[in-house]
Amino acid sequence: MNRTTIDLWVGIFVALGLAALVFLSLQVANLTGGTSGATYTLTARFDDLGGLKVKAPVKSAGVVVGRVADVRFDNQTFEAVVTLRVERRYEFPSDTSAKILTSGVLGDQYVGLLPGGDIENLQDGDAIELTQGAIVLENLISKFLFNSTSGSDAKKDANGPEDEFEE
Amino acid sequence: MSTDNVVEIQNLSFAYPSGRKVLSNIDLAIPRGKVIGIMGQSGCGKTTLLRMIGGALRPSQGDVRVFGTSLRGMSQRQIYALRRRMSMLFQFGALFTDMSSFENVAFQMREHTTLDEALIRDLALMKLHAVGLRGAEHLMPSELSGGMARRVALARAIALDPELMMYDEPFAGLDPISLGVIGQLIRKLNDALGATSIIVTHDIQESLKIVDYIYFVADGRVIAEGSAEQVKASLEPYVHQFVWGEADGPVPFHYPARDYVADLLGSPGA
Amino acid sequence: MMNPAPMLRRLGATTINALWRLGFATRFLLATVRHTPAAFRRLPLTVREIYFAGVLSLTIILVSGLFVGMVLGLQGYDTLARFGSSEALGVLVALSLVRELGPVVAALLFASRAGSAITAEIGLMKATEQLDAMEMMAVDPIARVIAPRFWGGVLAMPLLGMLFTATGIIGGFLIGVVMIGVDAGQFWSQMQSAVDLRQDVLNGVFKSFVFGIAVTWIAVFEGYEAPPTAEGVSGATTRTVVTSALVILALDFVLTSFMFMR
Numbered sequence: 001m002n003r004t005t006i007d008l009w010v011g012i013f014v015a016l017g018l019a020a021l022v023f024l025s026l027q028v029a030n031l032t033g034g035t036s037g038a039t040y041t042l043t044a045r046f047d048d049l050g051g052l053k054v055k056a057p058v059k060s061a062g063v064v065v066g067r068v069a070d071v072r073f074d075n076q077t078f079e080a081v082v083t084l085r086v087e088r089r090y091e092f093p094s095d096t097s098a099k100i101l102t103s104g105v106l107g108d109q110y111v112g113l114l115p116g117g118d119i120e121n122l123q124d125g126d127a128i129e130l131t132q133g134a135i136v137l138e139n140l141i142s143k144f145l146f147n148s149t150s151g152s153d154a155k156k157d158a159n160g161p162e163d164e165f166e167e
Numbered sequence: 168m169s170t171d172n173v174v175e176i177q178n179l180s181f182a183y184p185s186g187r188k189v190l191s192n193i194d195l196a197i198p199r200g201k202v203i204g205i206m207g208q209s210g211c212g213k214t215t216l217l218r219m220i221g222g223a224l225r226p227s228q229g230d231v232r233v234f235g236t237s238l239r240g241m242s243q244r245q246i247y248a249l250r251r252r253m254s255m256l257f258q259f260g261a262l263f264t265d266m267s268s269f270e271n272v273a274f275q276m277r278e279h280t281t282l283d284e285a286l287i288r289d290l291a292l293m294k295l296h297a298v299g300l301r302g303a304e305h306l307m308p309s310e311l312s313g314g315m316a317r318r319v320a321l322a323r324a325i326a327l328d329p330e331l332m333m334y335d336e337p338f339a340g341l342d343p344i345s346l347g348v349i350g351q352l353i354r355k356l357n358d359a360l361g362a363t364s365i366i367v368t369h370d371i372q373e374s375l376k377i378v379d380y381i382y383f384v385a386d387g388r389v390i391a392e393g394s395a396e397q398v399k400a401s402l403e404p405y406v407h408q409f410v411w412g413e414a415d416g417p418v419p420f421h422y423p424a425r426d427y428v429a430d431l432l433g434s435p436g437a
Numbered sequence: 438m439m440n441p442a443p444m445l446r447r448l449g450a451t452t453i454n455a456l457w458r459l460g461f462a463t464r465f466l467l468a469t470v471r472h473t474p475a476a477f478r479r480l481p482l483t484v485r486e487i488y489f490a491g492v493l494s495l496t497i498i499l500v501s502g503l504f505v506g507m508v509l510g511l512q513g514y515d516t517l518a519r520f521g522s523s524e525a526l527g528v529l530v531a532l533s534l535v536r537e538l539g540p541v542v543a544a545l546l547f548a549s550r551a552g553s554a555i556t557a558e559i560g561l562m563k564a565t566e567q568l569d570a571m572e573m574m575a576v577d578p579i580a581r582v583i584a585p586r587f588w589g590g591v592l593a594m595p596l597l598g599m600l601f602t603a604t605g606i607i608g609g610f611l612i613g614v615v616m617i618g619v620d621a622g623q624f625w626s627q628m629q630s631a632v633d634l635r636q637d638v639l640n641g642v643f644k645s646f647v648f649g650i651a652v653t654w655i656a657v658f659e660g661y662e663a664p665p666t667a668e669g670v671s672g673a674t675t676r677t678v679v680t681s682a683l684v685i686l687a688l689d690f691v692l693t694s695f696m697f698m699r
Contacts, residue, residue: 257569264561
C-alpha cells in the first residue's frame with residue numbers, strides 16, 4: 001500500500017473520529033446550550049426538596065433558564081438551601097417565587113420560577129423569599145386517605161395528617 | 168591462536184535450561200577471508216552454534232570470541248554494535264513480508280545510517296544487481312519464487328558490507344538451478360567483499376564446491392575436519408557415510424529396537 | 438481414599454504459571470512503553486499501524502454501530518411506550534451507547550478485527566524468523582515492530598469507540614424519529630439535558646482508551662509469545678480474542694463502578 005494513500009485514509013479516519021467527538025459534545029451532550037454562558041446565582045430555601053438533584057433544570061414558563069448548582073442542608077433552620085445558577089440574559093422581579101415541580105406524573109423534579117410584579121430585579125447572590133417545597137407523594141396519599149375517612153373535618157388546612165391525628 | 172581468526176570458539180558447551188545438551192567441548196577457528204562449512208545431520212546443533220556466534224544465545228561453558236573480543240559478559244548494546252559488522256542469511260530468507268524487495272534491502276541502511284534517500288536507492292539497487300534481481304525491486308516477497316527470495320535475502324544480508332557472513336541452511340528447499348546460483352553467489356560475494364563466511368548446511372555436494380574448509384558436527388561435538396579434497400577422500404566411516412549419502416553406517420538406518428527375529432517369532436505374551 | 442496432593446500440585450503449577458505469564462507480559466509492556474519515543478520519532482510506522490488497526494476496522498464498527506443503535510431504538514421505544522414516555526427514547530439510546538455499549542461493543546469488535554490481525558501478523562513474523570532476522574541486524578523488534586503496533590491500536594481505539602457511539606445514536610434517531618415518529622425536538626432536547634459531557638461522554642471515551650491499551654497489549658504479547666508454528670499462531674490468535682473479551686468485560690465492570698456509582 002502506498003504511503004500517501006495510507007496517510008490520506010488515516011487523515012480521513014482521524015477527521016471522522018474528531019467529528020464524532022464534536023457530534024457527541026454538541027448534539028448529544030449539548031455543550032453549547034444550558035448554562036455555559038454568563039450566569040448569576042440565586043438561593044432559595046425549601047422545607048422539602050423531594051427528589052431534586054444538582055443539575056436539575058430551572059424553568060420559568062416551561063423554558064429552561066438555568067440549573068441547580070448546589071443543594072445543602074441548613075442545620076440552623078432545618079431547611080434545604082438550593083443554589084440556582086440562572087443565565088444572565090434572563091432577569092426576574094425580586095418578588096419572584098420558586099416551586100419544586102415534577103415533569104409528568106413520575107418524571108424528574110425541577111425548580112419552577114413564577115415571576116412577581118416588582119419593579120426591581122433579583123441580583124446576583126439574592127435569595128428568593130417565596131418558596132414552595134416538593135409535593136411528596138406519600139404525604140399526598142395519606143392526606144387523601146385521612147380526608148376521606150374523617151368526612152366533614154376534611155377542610156382542615158394543608159399542614160398534613162399529623163395535625164388531624166392530634167385532634 | 169593467531170589473531171587473524173574472525174571467530175574463535177574454545178571448549179564450548181551448550182545445554183538448554185531443560186537440561187538437554189546440544190553442544191559439548193567444541194573448538195573451532197574461522198580464519199579471515201575463508202568460506203567455512205559446518206556440516207552435520209539435522210538437529211545436531213549447527214544452528215545453535217551460529218546463534219551463539221551472533222550473540223543470541225550464551226554458552227553454558229567455554230568462550231566465543233568474535234573479531235578478537237569475547238562475547239562473555241557483553242551487554243546487549245555491545246552485542247548490537249558487534250552485530251552491525253556481521254550478517255546472517257536465514258533458512259528460508261526471512262524477508263519482511265510487508266515490504267518490497269527494494270525496501271527489504273534498504274531496511275538496514277534506513278535503520279543504521281543517515282544516508283539520504285538518493286544514495287540509499289543507488290546502494291540498494293547495486294546490491295540487488297549483484298544478485299541479479301535489480302528488475303525485481305518492486306516485487307513483494309509473496310511474488311518471488313523460493314530461489315529469488317533467497318537471493319533478495321542475500322542482497323539484504325550484504326547491504327552494509329559485513330565482515331562476517333553466516334548462512335543458515337542456504338540451500339534448503341531450492342531447485343538445482345537456484346541451488347547452483349546461490350552457491351556461486353556465496354563464494355563470489357565473499358571474495359568480492361573480502362568477508363568471511365560460515366555456511367551451516369547438510370547439503371554436502373553443493374557446499375563441497377565452494378567451501379575452503381569443513382567441520383563435521385555430530386552428537387554435539389566436532390568429529391572430523393579438513394579441506395574439501397581431504398573430506399572427499401576421507402575414510403572415516405561417519406564422514407564417508409555423510410558425503411556419499413549411504414543409508415546405513417555409523418548412523419544406523421534402524422531406530423534402536425528389540426531383536427527382529429525374537430520380535431516376530433516370540434509369542435506376544437512371552 | 439483420594440489423595441489431594443496431585444490436585445493441589447496441579448493447582449499450584451497453574452497458579453505459578455499464570456503469575457509468571459502475567460509478570461512476563463508486564464515486563465513486555467514496560468519494554469514496549471520504553472520504546473515509545475522510537476514509535477513516534479518515526480511517525481510513518483505508527484501511522485501505518487493506525488491504518489491497519491483503525492481504518493480497516495471502520496466498516497465493521499460503523500455498520501455494527503448503526504444496527505446496535507437501530508435495535509436500541511426499536512426495543513427502547515417498545516418499552517418506553519408502555520409507560521407513556523416515548524420521548525425519553527433519545528435519553529435511553531444516548532446514555533446506553535455513550536456509557537456502555539459504545540466503548541464495550543466497539544472494543545469487542547476491535548479485538549476480533551484488529552487484535553487478532555496484530556497477533557497473527559506478529560506471530561507469523563516470528564514463525565518465519567523475521568523477528569530473529571531483525572534482531573541479527575541489530576534492530577530491536579520491540580522498537581521496530583511492537584511499539585508502532587501498540588500505539589497504532591491504542592490511538593485508533595478511542596476514535597473507533599466514538600464513531601461507534603455516534604453512528605449508534607444516529608441509528609436510534611433513524612428508527613425512533615424518522616420511522617416511528619417520536620418528536621425530533623423532544624428526542625434531542627431530552628438527550629441533551631440528560632447527557633453530561635464530562636460525566637458521560639468523556640468517561641466513555643476514557644473507557645475506550647483503557648480498552649484500547651488492554652486489547653492491543655494482549656494482541657502484541659500473544660503474537661510475540663506465540664510458538665513459531667502454524668498451530669502456535671492460530672492458537673495465539675484465538676487466545677487474543679478470548680482473553681481480550683474477558684478483560685474488556687471485567688475492566689468495564691471496574692471502571693463503571695468507579696465512574697458512575699457515587
